[in-house]
Amino acid sequence: MRLAAAFVAHELRTQARSLRFRVLAAAYVIAGSAPAALAGSLRRDSGTPPGAATCTGEVMGLLPLLTAVLAFLLSLDAISRERDQGAWSTVALAGISSSGYLLRRWLALQVVLLPLSLLPHLAAGIVGFDGVGALAFGPVLYPWLMVTAPLTLAFSGLGLGLGTIAGSAGNALLLGAIVLFLGSSLADAALGRLGIRLSPALDGLNVRGVNSLISRLQLALNPKNPWHGAFPRDVSDAPYDAGVAAEQYLTRAALPLALAALCLGAAVLFLRRSRPDVRPWRIPAEHPLRTFLAVLSRLRDRARPDPRPARADLLVLAVALLVAAGLAAVPLGRARSYDTLARARYTAEREGGPDPTPTDLLPGRWRLEGRIGPGRAVDLTVSAEMRNLGTAPQSHLACELNPYLRVLAVSSSDGRVTATRRWDRLALELLPPIPPGGRRELRFRLAGEPAEVSFHLPYSETGFQGAFGRQLHARFARDLSDLSRAYRRPALSRRRIDLGAADLVPLPRYETWKLGSNLAVPEMAFRPQADLAIALTTDDELFLVDSCGGVAAGGRLASHCRQPLADLAIAGGSYRRITSPGAGVTAAVLPLHAALGERHLGFLARGAERLAEAWPGLGDLRRLVILEQPDESALDVDATQRPLYDYWYEPGTVEVKGNLVRLKESDLIQSRPLDPDSLVAELVAGRLARRRPIAAGDALLFRHLFRDLALERLGKGHPTGAAFGPLRPGEGGMVHIPPPGPREPGHWLYWGQRFPALVAALEARMGAEALRRALDELLTREDPRPATAAELYALLRARSEVPLDRMIQDFFVAGALPSPVLEEVTFHRAADSWRVTGRMRNEGDGEALCKVVLVTDLGPVETLARAGEGEAAAFAFVTRNRPQAVRLDPDRECHRLIPNGAPKDQVYFDRRGG
Numbered sequence: 001m002r003l004a005a006a007f008v009a010h011e012l013r014t015q016a017r018s019l020r021f022r023v024l025a026a027a028y029v030i031a032g033s034a035p036a037a038l039a040g041s042l043r044r045d046s047g048t049p050p051g052a053a054t055c056t057g058e059v060m061g062l063l064p065l066l067t068a069v070l071a072f073l074l075s076l077d078a079i080s081r082e083r084d085q086g087a088w089s090t091v092a093l094a095g096i097s098s099s100g101y102l103l104r105r106w107l108a109l110q111v112v113l114l115p116l117s118l119l120p121h122l123a124a125g126i127v128g129f130d131g132v133g134a135l136a137f138g139p140v141l142y143p144w145l146m147v148t149a150p151l152t153l154a155f156s157g158l159g160l161g162l163g164t165i166a167g168s169a170g171n172a173l174l175l176g177a178i179v180l181f182l183g184s185s186l187a188d189a190a191l192g193r194l195g196i197r198l199s200p201a202l203d204g205l206n207v208r209g210v211n212s213l214i215s216r217l218q219l220a221l222n223p224k225n226p227w228h229g230a231f232p233r234d235v236s237d238a239p240y241d242a243g244v245a246a247e248q249y250l251t252r253a254a255l256p257l258a259l260a261a262l263c264l265g266a267a268v269l270f271l272r273r274s275r276p277d278v279r280p281w282r283i284p285a286e287h288p289l290r291t292f293l294a295v296l297s298r299l300r301d302r303a304r305p306d307p308r309p310a311r312a313d314l315l316v317l318a319v320a321l322l323v324a325a326g327l328a329a330v331p332l333g334r335a336r337s338y339d340t341l342a343r344a345r346y347t348a349e350r351e352g353g354p355d356p357t358p359t360d361l362l363p364g365r366w367r368l369e370g371r372i373g374p375g376r377a378v379d380l381t382v383s384a385e386m387r388n389l390g391t392a393p394q395s396h397l398a399c400e401l402n403p404y405l406r407v408l409a410v411s412s413s414d415g416r417v418t419a420t421r422r423w424d425r426l427a428l429e430l431l432p433p434i435p436p437g438g439r440r441e442l443r444f445r446l447a448g449e450p451a452e453v454s455f456h457l458p459y460s461e462t463g464f465q466g467a468f469g470r471q472l473h474a475r476f477a478r479d480l481s482d483l484s485r486a487y488r489r490p491a492l493s494r495r496r497i498d499l500g501a502a503d504l505v506p507l508p509r510y511e512t513w514k515l516g517s518n519l520a521v522p523e524m525a526f527r528p529q530a531d532l533a534i535a536l537t538t539d540d541e542l543f544l545v546d547s548c549g550g551v552a553a554g555g556r557l558a559s560h561c562r563q564p565l566a567d568l569a570i571a572g573g574s575y576r577r578i579t580s581p582g583a584g585v586t587a588a589v590l591p592l593h594a595a596l597g598e599r600h601l602g603f604l605a606r607g608a609e610r611l612a613e614a615w616p617g618l619g620d621l622r623r624l625v626i627l628e629q630p631d632e633s634a635l636d637v638d639a640t641q642r643p644l645y646d647y648w649y650e651p652g653t654v655e656v657k658g659n660l661v662r663l664k665e666s667d668l669i670q671s672r673p674l675d676p677d678s679l680v681a682e683l684v685a686g687r688l689a690r691r692r693p694i695a696a697g698d699a700l701l702f703r704h705l706f707r708d709l710a711l712e713r714l715g716k717g718h719p720t721g722a723a724f725g726p727l728r729p730g731e732g733g734m735v736h737i738p739p740p741g742p743r744e745p746g747h748w749l750y751w752g753q754r755f756p757a758l759v760a761a762l763e764a765r766m767g768a769e770a771l772r773r774a775l776d777e778l779l780t781r782e783d784p785r786p787a788t789a790a791e792l793y794a795l796l797r798a799r800s801e802v803p804l805d806r807m808i809q810d811f812f813v814a815g816a817l818p819s820p821v822l823e824e825v826t827f828h829r830a831a832d833s834w835r836v837t838g839r840m841r842n843e844g845d846g847e848a849l850c851k852v853v854l855v856t857d858l859g860p861v862e863t864l865a866r867a868g869e870g871e872a873a874a875f876a877f878v879t880r881n882r883p884q885a886v887r888l889d890p891d892r893e894c895h896r897l898i899p900n901g902a903p904k905d906q907v908y909f910d911r912r913g914g
Contacts, residue, residue: 004104011108025116028070032063032120035213039232040127042220050232051592052128053139057235059124060143061213065205067117067148068155075109075159076169098271099316102160102264109156117148138240146249154256161263165270179259192477196335199482201255236634236665237592239574241495247487248637251331258327265320268313331484338486342455346468348423349521352514354398359510360390361397363530363565364439368504372538376449376492382505384442388434389784395433399426399506402450413441425513426506449490450503454636456485465519489635496630501568511696525699526786527564529690534559543588544572547658549623551586563690569657571627584622593628593668600674601626610680614710618687629662654679656686677716684710691779693786701739701789704751708759713768721892722761724753726900738815758811761895765807766800774799806847811895816846819897820867821904825886836877838886842867850894856881883909
């Protein structure tokens with residue numbers, strides 16, 4: 001220990017006197033801290049200070065590369081300095097072993113490097129502290145502990161070991177390039193034959209992150225650029241989950257640390273105490289390659305290890321080999337483990353079974369009891385009543401259940417039940433079957449740590465099946481993905497608690513599991529209601545809420561309600577309740593966002609009034625819970641809370657599950673206020689959908705219909721009314737279709753652009769109140785069968801005062817899209833009047849029924865024009881007033897596509913010619 005202290009004191013004294021070290025250290029700290037300082041400066045100018053997590057996230061874009069370079073150069077310099085000062089000759093005569101010397105030299109370097117590498121992290125924490133008023137230690141210290149410190153240990157070991165083996169700085173750099181690049185290529189080729197690929201050891205330096213940081217800084221420094229807000233990228237301010245981060249970070253540090261252990265272990269043999277007996281080469285004086293061969297001869301002498309190493313050195317070499325093998329086994333074992341999980345999911349999805357639950361078998365009274373926590377575990381008991389409303393006995397039940405949730409026991413109140421399990425599919429066979437009109441109570445005992453696996457596969461339009469299919473059928477090692485980077489995204493985490501229905505109960509599935517055309521499992525659309533009762537215990541310090549509107553008090557969560565079983569959800573974590581102006585509303589945000597929550601959620605004071613305005617008769621906001629929710633990317637160390645594309649799309653999207661409303665964290669930290677009408681529209685859609693079951697294939701249509709009608713009634717409907725467009729090239733095929741499913745290509749464009757315009761046209765044609773009353777009648781019918789789109793269309797035809805047959809058939813059923821334009825408009829002046837004629841031509845398909853308005857000096861004159869596919873409808877006006885213009889559908893009540901190019905829906909009167 002005294003000798004180690006002497007090494008440390010010598011290293012500190014030497015580096016303190018070294019101008020080279022002081023310059024490198026200052027450059028490292030300034031460059032490493034600069035992203036945090038810039039983030040704080042730029043964000044304060046916009047009024048939204050960054051938190052410690054955001055500042056640290058930007059620092060980590062550059063710091064890994066800087067740390068590796070600094071640690072390698074300083075350790076290489078240390079070993080070169082010792083050699084130049086003749087210390088190696090002294091070591092050969094001293095009692096200290098070669099391994100003892102190298103390990104003490106390496107440890108002495110850590111005393112200098114590790115505190116130095118911590119300074120940029122502390123700078124990021126200080127900027128974040130000044131920004132949010134509280135210092136969060138997690139995002140500041142854990143990245144240093146799991147990223148920067150391992151890189152410091154690894155690259156200082158590489159520099160020390162390679163410098164000792166190679167004998168000079170130049171040779172060490174060359175040898176390092178061979179080890180890092182050629183060694184990775186050879187390892188890829190060997191592992192590729194086994195279907196495994198590991199990321200290179202240098203991948204942890206985040207070179208792509210450096211390029212991204214530079215690009216975003218260039219955008220941020222140009223305020224005229226529309227993407228100038230790309231820096232800084234916001235990272236979640238939720239409490240740091242070190243366990244989830246360690247699974248990802250430490251796996252990546254394993255290979256650099258393994259290489260460092262190998263190099264240090266091998267270097268023990270090259271700090272020689274005796275000279276190897278190497279027969280010299282006799283090179284003739286006239287040989288044409290004499291100089292080159294002389295260099296090779298010297299390298300040959302240098303490359304020979306110590307012929308008689310000490311036992312301590314051999315022991316250290318053996319330990320180094322074992323450590324390197326153990327570290328390399330970490331990513332290899334993880335790759336194998338996640339490959340097995342991915343194959344299980346791939347096979348289960350390919351096979352498509354079991355058969356879905358019959359739609360006659362609906363849930364009745366369901367009770368959820370047990371405990372959430374401690375840690376990531378749950379222990380639950382579910383009492384599930386199923387009712388047979390059909391005319392035939394039913395014995396089969398298929399359910400979704402989180403694959404990490406074990407079924408410890410299952411029993412039936414009458415007879416017996418047989419359960420089979422595969423991935424997230426649970427099939428139950430009941431004996432005897434449930435008779436028509438009968439009921440059966442099933443009891444489940446569940447335990448485990450519900451989670452979702454992120455396999456870290458490249459993006460594929462065909463989802464997991466396409467991405468992992470390429471993995472299975474890869475021909476070359478470069479086509480494989482590094483599955484060691486996969487990780488489990490727990491439903492219960494210090495960062496967020498997000499338990500869905502399948503994480504809590506066996507969720508009956510009424511749709512097939514067979515893959516669709518896009519190789520994705522269809523989402524559940526049929527959502528029958530159940531009478532839910534929840535009685536759970538949890539830790540006192542956790543804030544938990546459920547979709548019934550229950551809030552945990554004293555470590556107990558108890559509530560009951562009637563809602564779709566698929567909407568069952570429990571969320572929470574470390575939250576702070578804020579004073580809500582809305583009566584009966586509970587609002588909670590992350591602790592660091594308390595002030596932001598008070599500022600942005602003030603609209604709840606008029607929330608009940610806006611809800612009644614959007615749809616009368618939906619009740620009030622009592623038992624409503626509004627919760628700020630970090631995105632799932634908050635648990636992914638490679639992702640950020642708000643990527644660049646969020647600056648393009650409008651924020652404000654909320655997720656409604658029963659009485660639980662989840663706001664995105666990225667929306668809450670915006671400087672602009674939240675849009676309350678989007679929240680109200682989502683509440684309307686959720687509450688209307690609970691009135692009556694909706695058919696599986698039509699659930700998406702009804703949801704968007706409810707939401708868009710609510711926005712229309714609030715005055716926040718489609719910005720161009722019933723007309724929409726123009727479209728970009730290639731987008732026509734995405735909207736010129738019937739209402740698509742959730743996985744069909746371009747569905748987002750149809751539901752975001754065309755369908756709101758179609759709803760506006762339907763409301764203009766039928767009338768807002770008549771349309772609302774028709775929907776209320778549909779949802780309150782005493783009919784056990786689910787509501788369908790066909791039933792809705794028939795009711796609209798019956799309750800409308802104007803004919804809707806052609807509109808419904810053309811637009812809702814066939815997906816036709818008219819595109820009317822004006823042509824051949826002429827203005828004729830007679831003795832005391834004007835005659836205006838023209839035609840409305842439909843360049844699209846479907847029927848165009850639009851107003852044509854003549855604007856005159858004393859007011860408008862209008863007529864109705866009707867044109868089918870490729871047809872032209874003539875119109876004529878006679879007026880005593882001088883005309884100003886002819887306009888097609890000026891109030892935007894006609895459903896149509898606005899064509900590209902110059903407007904074709906208005907023609908102005910030329911006064912000079914008149």
